[in-house]
Amino acid sequence: MTINDPQQLKILLAAIACKDEQAFRLLYDTTSxxxxxxxxxxxxxxxxxxxxxxxSFVNIWNHADSYQPQLAAPMTWMTKIVRNKAYDLLRRVDAVVEIDADTFDQQVVEALESKDPTPIESLQLSDDAKALARCFAYLEGLHRQAIALAFYHDMSHSEVAKQMALPIGTVKTWIRRGLERLRLCLEKAGA
Known part of the structure:
Protein backbone atom coordinates (compact mmCIF):
# COMPACT_ATOMS: atom_id res chain seq x y z
CA MET A 1 0.00 0.00 0.00
CA THR A 2 1.16 3.52 -0.75
CA ILE A 3 0.22 6.89 0.70
CA ASN A 4 -1.22 7.73 -2.72
CA ASP A 5 -4.08 5.28 -2.16
CA PRO A 6 -6.68 7.33 -0.27
CA GLN A 7 -9.22 4.49 -0.29
CA GLN A 8 -6.86 2.20 1.63
CA LEU A 9 -6.00 5.01 4.05
CA LYS A 10 -9.72 5.62 4.66
CA ILE A 11 -10.18 1.92 5.43
CA LEU A 12 -7.25 2.04 7.87
CA LEU A 13 -8.64 5.14 9.62
CA ALA A 14 -12.03 3.44 9.96
CA ALA A 15 -10.33 0.41 11.52
CA ILE A 16 -8.29 2.65 13.83
CA ALA A 17 -11.52 4.31 14.95
CA CYS A 18 -12.41 0.80 16.24
CA LYS A 19 -8.97 0.64 17.94
CA ASP A 20 -7.43 -1.85 15.50
CA GLU A 21 -3.73 -1.88 16.45
CA GLN A 22 -2.60 -3.67 13.27
CA ALA A 23 -4.30 -1.03 11.12
CA PHE A 24 -2.60 1.66 13.18
CA ARG A 25 0.82 0.04 12.68
CA LEU A 26 0.22 -0.19 8.92
CA LEU A 27 -0.95 3.45 8.76
CA TYR A 28 2.13 4.53 10.72
CA ASP A 29 4.53 2.51 8.55
CA THR A 30 2.92 3.84 5.37
CA THR A 31 2.55 7.53 6.20
CA SER A 32 5.11 8.41 8.86
CA SER A 56 0.30 13.56 15.90
CA PHE A 57 -0.05 9.78 15.78
CA VAL A 58 -1.38 9.73 19.33
CA ASN A 59 -3.93 12.29 18.16
CA ILE A 60 -4.77 10.17 15.09
CA TRP A 61 -5.25 7.10 17.31
CA ASN A 62 -7.48 8.99 19.73
CA HIS A 63 -9.50 10.88 17.12
CA ALA A 64 -9.70 8.60 14.08
CA ASP A 65 -13.44 8.39 14.68
CA SER A 66 -13.71 12.13 13.96
CA TYR A 67 -12.20 11.81 10.48
CA GLN A 68 -14.79 12.77 7.85
CA PRO A 69 -13.82 11.44 4.42
CA GLN A 70 -16.22 13.78 2.62
CA LEU A 71 -14.30 16.80 3.95
CA ALA A 72 -10.68 15.86 3.29
CA ALA A 73 -8.46 13.15 1.90
CA PRO A 74 -6.75 11.06 4.63
CA MET A 75 -3.27 12.52 4.01
CA THR A 76 -4.70 16.04 4.02
CA TRP A 77 -6.35 15.37 7.39
CA MET A 78 -3.20 13.85 8.89
CA THR A 79 -0.95 16.58 7.46
CA LYS A 80 -3.17 19.20 9.07
CA ILE A 81 -2.75 17.45 12.42
CA VAL A 82 1.04 17.43 12.02
CA ARG A 83 1.08 21.08 10.95
CA ASN A 84 -1.04 22.13 13.92
CA LYS A 85 1.11 20.15 16.35
CA ALA A 86 4.27 21.69 14.85
CA TYR A 87 2.92 25.23 15.21
CA ASP A 88 1.78 24.39 18.77
CA LEU A 89 5.32 23.27 19.62
CA LEU A 90 6.83 26.43 18.18
CA ARG A 91 4.44 28.56 20.23
CA ARG A 92 5.06 26.45 23.33
CA VAL A 93 8.83 26.80 23.24
CA ASP A 94 8.63 30.36 21.91
CA ALA A 95 11.33 29.20 19.55
CA VAL A 96 13.70 31.28 17.54
CA VAL A 97 14.53 28.89 14.78
CA GLU A 98 17.67 29.25 12.74
CA ILE A 99 16.54 29.01 9.17
CA ASP A 100 18.58 27.77 6.27
CA ALA A 101 16.95 29.44 3.27
CA ASP A 102 17.97 26.56 1.02
CA THR A 103 16.15 23.94 3.05
CA PHE A 104 13.23 25.82 4.58
CA ASP A 105 10.06 26.65 2.72
CA GLN A 106 9.60 30.44 2.55
CA GLN A 107 5.83 30.13 2.82
CA VAL A 108 6.24 28.34 6.16
CA VAL A 109 8.50 31.15 7.37
CA GLU A 110 5.95 33.77 6.37
CA ALA A 111 3.11 31.83 8.01
CA LEU A 112 5.06 31.56 11.25
CA GLU A 113 5.87 35.27 11.30
CA SER A 114 2.37 36.38 10.41
CA LYS A 115 -0.17 37.20 13.12
CA ASP A 116 -2.94 37.02 10.51
CA PRO A 117 -5.33 34.07 10.57
CA THR A 118 -4.20 31.09 8.53
CA PRO A 119 -5.84 30.68 5.13
CA ILE A 120 -8.00 27.87 6.48
CA GLU A 121 -9.13 29.95 9.47
CA SER A 122 -9.91 32.86 7.17
CA LEU A 123 -11.89 30.63 4.85
CA GLN A 124 -13.91 29.15 7.69
CA LEU A 125 -14.76 32.56 9.07
CA SER A 126 -15.45 34.39 5.85
CA ASP A 127 -18.71 35.26 4.20
CA ASP A 128 -17.14 34.11 0.95
CA ALA A 129 -16.95 30.58 2.33
CA LYS A 130 -20.63 30.65 3.15
CA ALA A 131 -21.43 31.94 -0.33
CA LEU A 132 -19.26 29.24 -1.86
CA ALA A 133 -21.01 26.56 0.19
CA ARG A 134 -24.43 27.85 -0.92
CA CYS A 135 -23.37 27.96 -4.57
CA PHE A 136 -21.73 24.54 -4.30
CA ALA A 137 -25.02 23.11 -3.00
CA TYR A 138 -26.79 24.29 -6.19
CA LEU A 139 -24.58 22.18 -8.45
CA GLU A 140 -25.86 18.88 -9.74
CA GLY A 141 -24.83 16.02 -7.46
CA LEU A 142 -22.39 14.34 -9.82
CA HIS A 143 -20.79 17.65 -10.83
CA ARG A 144 -20.42 18.52 -7.14
CA GLN A 145 -18.85 15.12 -6.47
CA ALA A 146 -16.36 15.50 -9.34
CA ILE A 147 -15.27 18.95 -8.14
CA ALA A 148 -15.02 17.78 -4.53
CA LEU A 149 -12.84 14.83 -5.49
CA ALA A 150 -10.60 17.02 -7.63
CA PHE A 151 -10.18 19.96 -5.27
CA TYR A 152 -10.92 18.74 -1.74
CA HIS A 153 -9.37 15.29 -2.14
CA ASP A 154 -6.57 16.48 -4.42
CA MET A 155 -7.28 13.93 -7.15
CA SER A 156 -6.26 14.32 -10.78
CA HIS A 157 -8.94 14.28 -13.47
CA SER A 158 -7.99 10.71 -14.36
CA GLU A 159 -8.24 9.63 -10.70
CA VAL A 160 -11.67 11.28 -10.45
CA ALA A 161 -12.75 9.50 -13.64
CA LYS A 162 -11.59 6.17 -12.24
CA GLN A 163 -13.24 6.81 -8.85
CA MET A 164 -16.56 7.76 -10.48
CA ALA A 165 -16.28 5.09 -13.22
CA LEU A 166 -16.74 7.71 -15.95
CA PRO A 167 -14.84 8.71 -19.09
CA ILE A 168 -12.18 11.33 -18.40
CA GLY A 169 -13.73 13.69 -20.96
CA THR A 170 -17.01 13.65 -19.05
CA VAL A 171 -15.24 14.40 -15.79
CA LYS A 172 -13.29 17.28 -17.32
CA THR A 173 -16.48 18.73 -18.80
CA TRP A 174 -18.37 18.42 -15.51
CA ILE A 175 -15.58 20.06 -13.55
CA ARG A 176 -15.19 22.89 -16.07
CA ARG A 177 -18.96 23.51 -16.22
CA GLY A 178 -19.32 23.20 -12.46
CA LEU A 179 -16.55 25.73 -11.86
CA GLU A 180 -18.15 28.11 -14.34
CA ARG A 181 -21.50 27.78 -12.54
CA LEU A 182 -19.77 28.41 -9.22
CA ARG A 183 -18.12 31.53 -10.65
CA LEU A 184 -21.43 32.88 -11.96
CA CYS A 185 -23.23 32.10 -8.71
CA LEU A 186 -20.51 33.80 -6.65
CA GLU A 187 -20.59 36.85 -8.90
CA LYS A 188 -24.35 37.13 -8.31
CA ALA A 189 -23.78 36.77 -4.58
CA GLY A 190 -21.15 39.51 -4.72
CA ALA A 191 -18.46 37.22 -3.37
Whole structure:
Protein backbone atom coordinates (compact mmCIF):
# COMPACT_ATOMS: atom_id res chain seq x y z
CA MET A 1 0.00 0.00 0.00
CA THR A 2 1.16 3.52 -0.75
CA ILE A 3 0.22 6.89 0.70
CA ASN A 4 -1.22 7.73 -2.72
CA ASP A 5 -4.08 5.28 -2.16
CA PRO A 6 -6.68 7.33 -0.27
CA GLN A 7 -9.22 4.49 -0.29
CA GLN A 8 -6.86 2.20 1.63
CA LEU A 9 -6.00 5.01 4.05
CA LYS A 10 -9.72 5.62 4.66
CA ILE A 11 -10.18 1.92 5.43
CA LEU A 12 -7.25 2.04 7.87
CA LEU A 13 -8.64 5.14 9.62
CA ALA A 14 -12.03 3.44 9.96
CA ALA A 15 -10.33 0.41 11.52
CA ILE A 16 -8.29 2.65 13.83
CA ALA A 17 -11.52 4.31 14.95
CA CYS A 18 -12.41 0.80 16.24
CA LYS A 19 -8.97 0.64 17.94
CA ASP A 20 -7.43 -1.85 15.50
CA GLU A 21 -3.73 -1.88 16.45
CA GLN A 22 -2.60 -3.67 13.27
CA ALA A 23 -4.30 -1.03 11.12
CA PHE A 24 -2.60 1.66 13.18
CA ARG A 25 0.82 0.04 12.68
CA LEU A 26 0.22 -0.19 8.92
CA LEU A 27 -0.95 3.45 8.76
CA TYR A 28 2.13 4.53 10.72
CA ASP A 29 4.53 2.51 8.55
CA THR A 30 2.92 3.84 5.37
CA THR A 31 2.55 7.53 6.20
CA SER A 32 5.11 8.41 8.86
CA UNK A 33 8.06 9.06 6.49
CA UNK A 34 6.13 11.67 4.53
CA UNK A 35 4.58 13.23 7.65
CA UNK A 36 7.99 13.32 9.35
CA UNK A 37 9.47 15.09 6.33
CA UNK A 38 6.66 17.63 6.47
CA UNK A 39 7.30 18.23 10.20
CA UNK A 40 11.03 18.68 9.56
CA UNK A 41 10.28 21.32 6.91
CA UNK A 42 8.36 23.33 9.50
CA UNK A 43 10.53 22.73 12.56
CA UNK A 44 14.01 22.17 11.03
CA UNK A 45 15.16 20.27 14.14
CA UNK A 46 14.69 16.52 13.71
CA UNK A 47 14.17 15.91 17.44
CA UNK A 48 11.27 18.39 17.43
CA UNK A 49 9.84 16.76 14.33
CA UNK A 50 10.04 13.35 16.03
CA UNK A 51 8.15 14.71 19.04
CA UNK A 52 5.49 16.29 16.82
CA UNK A 53 5.13 13.10 14.79
CA UNK A 54 4.61 11.07 17.97
CA UNK A 55 2.01 13.55 19.29
CA SER A 56 0.30 13.56 15.90
CA PHE A 57 -0.05 9.78 15.78
CA VAL A 58 -1.38 9.73 19.33
CA ASN A 59 -3.93 12.29 18.16
CA ILE A 60 -4.77 10.17 15.09
CA TRP A 61 -5.25 7.10 17.31
CA ASN A 62 -7.48 8.99 19.73
CA HIS A 63 -9.50 10.88 17.12
CA ALA A 64 -9.70 8.60 14.08
CA ASP A 65 -13.44 8.39 14.68
CA SER A 66 -13.71 12.13 13.96
CA TYR A 67 -12.20 11.81 10.48
CA GLN A 68 -14.79 12.77 7.85
CA PRO A 69 -13.82 11.44 4.42
CA GLN A 70 -16.22 13.78 2.62
CA LEU A 71 -14.30 16.80 3.95
CA ALA A 72 -10.68 15.86 3.29
CA ALA A 73 -8.46 13.15 1.90
CA PRO A 74 -6.75 11.06 4.63
CA MET A 75 -3.27 12.52 4.01
CA THR A 76 -4.70 16.04 4.02
CA TRP A 77 -6.35 15.37 7.39
CA MET A 78 -3.20 13.85 8.89
CA THR A 79 -0.95 16.58 7.46
CA LYS A 80 -3.17 19.20 9.07
CA ILE A 81 -2.75 17.45 12.42
CA VAL A 82 1.04 17.43 12.02
CA ARG A 83 1.08 21.08 10.95
CA ASN A 84 -1.04 22.13 13.92
CA LYS A 85 1.11 20.15 16.35
CA ALA A 86 4.27 21.69 14.85
CA TYR A 87 2.92 25.23 15.21
CA ASP A 88 1.78 24.39 18.77
CA LEU A 89 5.32 23.27 19.62
CA LEU A 90 6.83 26.43 18.18
CA ARG A 91 4.44 28.56 20.23
CA ARG A 92 5.06 26.45 23.33
CA VAL A 93 8.83 26.80 23.24
CA ASP A 94 8.63 30.36 21.91
CA ALA A 95 11.33 29.20 19.55
CA VAL A 96 13.70 31.28 17.54
CA VAL A 97 14.53 28.89 14.78
CA GLU A 98 17.67 29.25 12.74
CA ILE A 99 16.54 29.01 9.17
CA ASP A 100 18.58 27.77 6.27
CA ALA A 101 16.95 29.44 3.27
CA ASP A 102 17.97 26.56 1.02
CA THR A 103 16.15 23.94 3.05
CA PHE A 104 13.23 25.82 4.58
CA ASP A 105 10.06 26.65 2.72
CA GLN A 106 9.60 30.44 2.55
CA GLN A 107 5.83 30.13 2.82
CA VAL A 108 6.24 28.34 6.16
CA VAL A 109 8.50 31.15 7.37
CA GLU A 110 5.95 33.77 6.37
CA ALA A 111 3.11 31.83 8.01
CA LEU A 112 5.06 31.56 11.25
CA GLU A 113 5.87 35.27 11.30
CA SER A 114 2.37 36.38 10.41
CA LYS A 115 -0.17 37.20 13.12
CA ASP A 116 -2.94 37.02 10.51
CA PRO A 117 -5.33 34.07 10.57
CA THR A 118 -4.20 31.09 8.53
CA PRO A 119 -5.84 30.68 5.13
CA ILE A 120 -8.00 27.87 6.48
CA GLU A 121 -9.13 29.95 9.47
CA SER A 122 -9.91 32.86 7.17
CA LEU A 123 -11.89 30.63 4.85
CA GLN A 124 -13.91 29.15 7.69
CA LEU A 125 -14.76 32.56 9.07
CA SER A 126 -15.45 34.39 5.85
CA ASP A 127 -18.71 35.26 4.20
CA ASP A 128 -17.14 34.11 0.95
CA ALA A 129 -16.95 30.58 2.33
CA LYS A 130 -20.63 30.65 3.15
CA ALA A 131 -21.43 31.94 -0.33
CA LEU A 132 -19.26 29.24 -1.86
CA ALA A 133 -21.01 26.56 0.19
CA ARG A 134 -24.43 27.85 -0.92
CA CYS A 135 -23.37 27.96 -4.57
CA PHE A 136 -21.73 24.54 -4.30
CA ALA A 137 -25.02 23.11 -3.00
CA TYR A 138 -26.79 24.29 -6.19
CA LEU A 139 -24.58 22.18 -8.45
CA GLU A 140 -25.86 18.88 -9.74
CA GLY A 141 -24.83 16.02 -7.46
CA LEU A 142 -22.39 14.34 -9.82
CA HIS A 143 -20.79 17.65 -10.83
CA ARG A 144 -20.42 18.52 -7.14
CA GLN A 145 -18.85 15.12 -6.47
CA ALA A 146 -16.36 15.50 -9.34
CA ILE A 147 -15.27 18.95 -8.14
CA ALA A 148 -15.02 17.78 -4.53
CA LEU A 149 -12.84 14.83 -5.49
CA ALA A 150 -10.60 17.02 -7.63
CA PHE A 151 -10.18 19.96 -5.27
CA TYR A 152 -10.92 18.74 -1.74
CA HIS A 153 -9.37 15.29 -2.14
CA ASP A 154 -6.57 16.48 -4.42
CA MET A 155 -7.28 13.93 -7.15
CA SER A 156 -6.26 14.32 -10.78
CA HIS A 157 -8.94 14.28 -13.47
CA SER A 158 -7.99 10.71 -14.36
CA GLU A 159 -8.24 9.63 -10.70
CA VAL A 160 -11.67 11.28 -10.45
CA ALA A 161 -12.75 9.50 -13.64
CA LYS A 162 -11.59 6.17 -12.24
CA GLN A 163 -13.24 6.81 -8.85
CA MET A 164 -16.56 7.76 -10.48
CA ALA A 165 -16.28 5.09 -13.22
CA LEU A 166 -16.74 7.71 -15.95
CA PRO A 167 -14.84 8.71 -19.09
CA ILE A 168 -12.18 11.33 -18.40
CA GLY A 169 -13.73 13.69 -20.96
CA THR A 170 -17.01 13.65 -19.05
CA VAL A 171 -15.24 14.40 -15.79
CA LYS A 172 -13.29 17.28 -17.32
CA THR A 173 -16.48 18.73 -18.80
CA TRP A 174 -18.37 18.42 -15.51
CA ILE A 175 -15.58 20.06 -13.55
CA ARG A 176 -15.19 22.89 -16.07
CA ARG A 177 -18.96 23.51 -16.22
CA GLY A 178 -19.32 23.20 -12.46
CA LEU A 179 -16.55 25.73 -11.86
CA GLU A 180 -18.15 28.11 -14.34
CA ARG A 181 -21.50 27.78 -12.54
CA LEU A 182 -19.77 28.41 -9.22
CA ARG A 183 -18.12 31.53 -10.65
CA LEU A 184 -21.43 32.88 -11.96
CA CYS A 185 -23.23 32.10 -8.71
CA LEU A 186 -20.51 33.80 -6.65
CA GLU A 187 -20.59 36.85 -8.90
CA LYS A 188 -24.35 37.13 -8.31
CA ALA A 189 -23.78 36.77 -4.58
CA GLY A 190 -21.15 39.51 -4.72
CA ALA A 191 -18.46 37.22 -3.37
Missing amino acids: PKLFGFAVRILVKKEWAEEVLQE
